[in-house]
Amino acid sequence: MNAIEELGLVRIDDRLIHGQVIAVWCKHQRFTRIVVVDDGVAADSFMQEVLSLAAPPDLQVDVLSIEEGINSLGESAPDRGTTMVLLKSPLAAKRLYDGGLKYSALNVGGIGSGPGRKHIFKNISASEEEIAILRYLMDKGVEITLLTVPGERSKAFSDLAGKS
Amino acid sequence: MGVSLVLMVVSFVVVKAAPVAQEEPVRMNFLMAAIVGIMYYLALSPWFANLGFAVLYRPLVAGTLVGLVMGRLGEGIAIGANINVLYLGWISAGGSLPGDPGLAGYLGTALALGGGLSVDAALALAAPLGLLGSLTWWLRMSLCSIIPHWADKFAEEGDIKAVARSNYIYSQPFLFVIYAVPVALAAWLGSAAIGAALGWIAQHAIWIMSGLFAASGMLAALGIALNLKFLLRGNVWPYFFIGFLITSMMGGGVNLLVMAIIGACVAFIHVLFTEGVAGTQLAGAAEARESPGLLTRQDVFQSWLRWLFFSHACYNWERMQGLGFAHSMTPIIEKLYKTKEDISAALKRHLVFFNTQPDIGGVIHGAVIAMEEERAAGADISDDAINSVKTGLMGPMAGIGDTIQQGIVIPIALAIGMSIATGGAVGTATTGNILGPLFFLVVVAAFVWGVGWLLWWQGYLQGRTAVTNILKGGMLNRVIVGAGVLGNFIMGALVVQFVSLSTPLAFMIGGTTFQLQAVLDSFMPNLLPLLLVLLLWWLLAKKNASPTTIMVVVILVGVLGSYPLWPGINAETGEAIKVGLFG
Numbered sequence: 130m131n132a133i134e135e136l137g138l139v140r141i142d143d144r145l146i147h148g149q150v151i152a153v154w155c156k157h158q159r160f161t162r163i164v165v166v167d168d169g170v171a172a173d174s175f176m177q178e179v180l181s182l183a184a185p186p187d188l189q190v191d192v193l194s195i196e197e198g199i200n201s202l203g204e205s206a207p208d209r210g211t212t213m214v215l216l217k218s219p220l221a222a223k224r225l226y227d228g229g230l231k232y233s234a235l236n237v238g239g240i241g242s243g244p245g246r247k248h249i250f251k252n253i254s255a256s257e258e259e260i261a262i263l264r265y266l267m268d269k270g271v272e273i274t275l276l277t278v279p280g281e282r283s284k285a286f287s288d289l290a291g292k293s
Numbered sequence: 294m295g296v297s298l299v300l301m302v303v304s305f306v307v308v309k310a311a312p313v314a315q316e317e318p319v320r321m322n323f324l325m326a327a328i329v330g331i332m333y334y335l336a337l338s339p340w341f342a343n344l345g346f347a348v349l350y351r352p353l354v355a356g357t358l359v360g361l362v363m364g365r366l367g368e369g370i371a372i373g374a375n376i377n378v379l380y381l382g383w384i385s386a387g388g389s390l391p392g393d394p395g396l397a398g399y400l401g402t403a404l405a406l407g408g409g410l411s412v413d414a415a416l417a418l419a420a421p422l423g424l425l426g427s428l429t430w431w432l433r434m435s436l437c438s439i440i441p442h443w444a445d446k447f448a449e450e451g452d453i454k455a456v457a458r459s460n461y462i463y464s465q466p467f468l469f470v471i472y473a474v475p476v477a478l479a480a481w482l483g484s485a486a487i488g489a490a491l492g493w494i495a496q497h498a499i500w501i502m503s504g505l506f507a508a509s510g511m512l513a514a515l516g517i518a519l520n521l522k523f524l525l526r527g528n529v530w531p532y533f534f535i536g537f538l539i540t541s542m543m544g545g546g547v548n549l550l551v552m553a554i555i556g557a558c559v560a561f562i563h564v565l566f567t568e569g570v571a572g573t574q575l576a577g578a579a580e581a582r583e584s585p586g587l588l589t590r591q592d593v594f595q596s597w598l599r600w601l602f603f604s605h606a607c608y609n610w611e612r613m614q615g616l617g618f619a620h621s622m623t624p625i626i627e628k629l630y631k632t633k634e635d636i637s638a639a640l641k642r643h644l645v646f647f648n649t650q651p652d653i654g655g656v657i658h659g660a661v662i663a664m665e666e667e668r669a670a671g672a673d674i675s676d677d678a679i680n681s682v683k684t685g686l687m688g689p690m691a692g693i694g695d696t697i698q699q700g701i702v703i704p705i706a707l708a709i710g711m712s713i714a715t716g717g718a719v720g721t722a723t724t725g726n727i728l729g730p731l732f733f734l735v736v737v738a739a740f741v742w743g744v745g746w747l748l749w750w751q752g753y754l755q756g757r758t759a760v761t762n763i764l765k766g767g768m769l770n771r772v773i774v775g776a777g778v779l780g781n782f783i784m785g786a787l788v789v790q791f792v793s794l795s796t797p798l799a800f801m802i803g804g805t806t807f808q809l810q811a812v813l814d815s816f817m818p819n820l821l822p823l824l825l826v827l828l829l830w831w832l833l834a835k836k837n838a839s840p841t842t843i844m845v846v847v848i849l850v851g852v853l854g855s856y857p858l859w860p861g862i863n864a865e866t867g868e869a870i871k872v873g874l875f876g
Contacts, residue, residue, distance in 0.1 A: 147688030148650060148695030152384055156523045157837075175757070176685045182764035183689030185696070185773055187527065241646030241684075242611045248438065252610055252648075280839065282427075 134209040135233060136202070142238040143217045145170070146180055146190070149238065153278040154213070155188065161211040162189045166198035166221060195221060199228035219255065219262040226266060234272045237263070237286070250275045250284050264290050318409030319363045321484035326403070328362050330477025333399040334469050337433075339461060339606035343651060343745070346605065347703065347737050352377035352419070353711055355398025357730045363406050370725025372402045372415040374711040378513040378719055378791050379420055379844075381707060382520035384699045392840075393426015400476050400483075407484025408491055412723050413793070414505035416512045417851065418487070420844055429471050436467045437609035441616050441644060448640035451633040453623050456640055457599075460620040464607035500855050500873055507875035508851025510720050510793035511825060515843055517787055518829035520704065524780045525830060528567075532559065532778050536785025541819045545789045549712030553705065556782035560775040568771055581754040582663065585670035587629060590750075593662060595624040597749045600658060601742070604651040613648035618658070618683075625662050629669035639665070642676055649687040650694020652745040656759050657686045659752020682757050690760070693769065698740065701776040706736040708783050712790055720793030792822035797872040799862040806862055851875065 137160055142150065145165055154160070163184060170176050171194040181190040193201065202214065214232075216222050222235060239252045246254040253275055255263070263286055267273055273286035319325075335341070336349035348354055353373045360369010380394035401419025404410070410418060440459050447455035494501045525533055536556065540547050600621035607616045619640055626639045649657060660682055668674040714729025715722035751759045763769075798809040813820050829847075832838040854874040861872030 142688075143684070144648065144688030144691070146692050147648075148691040150688075151692035152695040152700055170685075173685075175761070178761050179686060179689050179764070182761065182769070183692050186770040241613075241648075243646065248611055251434075252613065254611070 133204045136209050136214055137211050138213045138236055139216070139222070139232045139234065140213060140236040140238045141216050141219060141222055141240065143240050145215050145217065146183055149278045150213070150215070151183075151185065155185070157279040159211055160188060160213045161208050162191065163213045163215060164198065164202065165190070165192045165215045166195055166202075166225065167192070167217050168194045169217075171197070195224050195228065198225055199230045202230055219259040219266075223262045223266060226269065226271070232271065234274070235266060237273060237275045238277055249289060251277055251282075260290070318484070318488050319365060319406045321363075321403070321407035321481060323481055325362055325407075326481035326484075327473075327477045329359055329399055329403045329480045330473040330475075332358055332362070333395060333476045334473035336395045336399070337472055338465065338468060339603045342601050343604065343741050344734070344738055347698070347741055348734050350395040350398075351703075351707060351733070352380060352394050352398030352401070353707060353714065353733060354730050355395060356402040357725075357727065359399055359402040359406065360725075363403070365406055366727065367724030368406065368412055369402055370714050370727060370730060371412045371722045372405050373398055374714045374719050374722070374725060374729065375412060375416050375509060375513075376401050376419045377707060377711055378516040378787075379416060379423070379519075381516045381704050381787075382523060384695060392423045393430065394423060396426040396429075396476070397423035400479055403480040404483050404487050407480065408487025410487065410491060411502070411506070413721055414502065414509050416509035417505040417848055420512055420848065424841065429475070432471050433468060434608065434610045436471070437464055437607050438611040440464055440607050441609065441612050444616055444619065444644055445641070448619070448637055448644055451637040451640070453627055453636060453640065456616075456644070457620050457623050459607065460616045461603045461606045500857055501852060503873060503875070504852030504855035507794065507855050507873075508848045510822075510875075511847045511851050512844065513720055513791045514788075514794070514822060514825045515829050515840065515847055517784055517791065517826050518833055519840060520780070520784055521826070521830045522834045523700070524777060524784060525834070527777070529563070529774075529777045529781050532556070532563075532781035533785040535559075536782035537788050537819075537823060538785070540786040540789040541817070545819070546717055547786065547790075549709050549717060549783070549786060549790065552786045553709055553779070553783060556779040557775075559782060560778035563778045564771050564775045568767065568774060582756045582758075584663070584754075585666055585672075587666050587669055588625065588662065592624055592628050593659070593750065593753050594746075596621050596658070596662060597655065597746055599623065600651070600655065600749075601745060612644070612646045614651075615643075615645055615647045618647040619643040621658060622661070622665070625665055629665055638676075642679060645680070645683075647683060647687060649691045650698060652698055652741050653694030653748060654687060654690040655745050655749035656752035656763065657683060657690060659749045659754070660686075660757040660759060662753050663756045686757070686760060693764075696773060697776075701772075701780070702740050703737060705776075705779065705783060706733050708787060709733075710736075712787075717790045718793075719791040788822050788826050789819050792826060794821045794825055794875060796821070796875055797861050798859055798874065799872075800860065801869070808862065 137158065138154070146163060165180060170180070170192050177192045180192060184190045206212070218240070226232070237253055240246070240254050242248060242254040245256045248254045263273055267286055267290060274283050275286060276283035336345050336355065338345055341349060356369045356373015356376060357366070360366045360372070363369065376397050377394070380392070380397070383392065383394055397419040400422050401415060405415040405418060440463055443463065444456050444459040447459060521533070536552065540552065600617065603620050604614055604617040608614060622639070622643045626636055630636045630639055661679060664674050664679050664682065710729040710733030711719055713732055714725040716726065751763065755762060795810050800807045800809070829843060832843060833840065857871040857873050859872055859874060861870050863870050
């Protein structure tokens, strides 16, 4: 039996493509493709242009809606091992997972503070609802790690969820 | 007759003298220690128009300033350059800070001078200190998360001045206490302790001194390998070896500025051949939007000044530069909105989470100022529209900005500055040239101020399309590809100039003495430094080894490996003696 190639990284980061992603992650691990999966950005041609112009030339950037993501990032997608999937929120991660795009690990890299969100770790905030979603994914067996960039201090979501 | 430009190439021969056991220490008094602590705070403070973090925080500059205060300017510069090698490729992105070059620079130089450690061994002392910086960074980012909540209340009342004060005044006592006080105390109390330890070593175990020297030389290899992890890839890796071989052939004594110019020419040719001829569309060529004319250039400039100084004054986990953004908008809000409700709404609009690279990201502020102006003139622009420009663009601009500022401008300007400062011999120079840190200061200031204002103003003139206009035409990609070539070329040269590693091992075979170093040199000069750099690069890039672990191992190998256990020859008398592996 052929093992399915895991996605290189599935990351929740509401700033999508930025310094940590380009200047650190992409130097630490080899990526050939960044796929932003977000309904809002998928409908915004200006932001799509900005995101593709912002990435270095050797990285392919695609912007997909959640539905497109579920359909085209599956087991038969090319170069899964060097693909980084960027999502804006835990909700997007759940919709992908429930839609059939399974992943075994999820990186929570950055969620800005906002109304209803409380600070949980470093530059990561989350609302009660979002924490519940992460817990749901954890119970499904997804290994969730809070980590801004490789080499930094990280925290397993299971440690955090155990306490609250 | 044309103008003839004479480039002075400083040539010299690196003489491997036995490391000096102990320098005459500077007596560290409380005043000196206090100034060192305050300088470390200042490097992380907002008072230098964004040059604190970009310039004062770098060990080359830190060493210079500490040397000045302690009356050992030349030594301070050399120590700073020595320490800085480890942090050449140091990048802090999105508020994450691995290691602390400023702490290593200020405290490391102070302790080396105050304890009487020889210049070329300072890095081995400073490197572990740099690790402690993560603690204060954590504290800072957490403590400053409180202040935006005060600002929220002031915004509710429409008190513009108080929001501004929260950013740049209320945050500073926190920072002063967590930065200046511990460093001042450590410099004051630590100097004597280091001095005593070195005194004991000089009496009882002089080999440790050689060990610290060897460890410093190897840590320089780690600094270069950390850069190569980013650079040595794709189809530009041969430039690393070209840079190395040219410098090595010339005996190391090449002016790095000259090497950088050669590298830039090579990079230009590489980009021309791989990417084709540059497009004709240039940044700023796009037409300006219709401005309603409520703001003057002076208003926009005032706003930029506040950002230039105070973008990171109250940097914190919760909203990052959110308060800094609101502060930068205060002159605009003051001019555009007159009722308390409008002012309060505008302040609250801009107090939300924001984080980007401060120079390149200024284009966003420019665009937001344009939107605020049009909104005040009656255009239908919602809070959501303004927010989506901010949140949509802050990430991509940070990605580009960090790549260019922290990934290209600062490391290359630093490398050249360090080479000028030490005459091309960071590992072995015992005194430094002030022109090195000055060169670095001028280049970075030109970038931070020049590019910063240019983008801010274009953002205002063109609105958000400034971003795509600037990025179109492929100019950015050309710069990044070219910088990869130049970076590899320079790193190759630095292996020769910055990594000092040799061995005194010698063998007697059939009555003939073979000095290992001479044998290695007959193969290829600087072979050991090159192999060490490549080994560390391989561990970092291919084995995902942690830089901290490598640092600890390197220090241990350098020090313990210098224990005189191996056969060698006394160069003067020719008799057999015991030597360490390195020397």
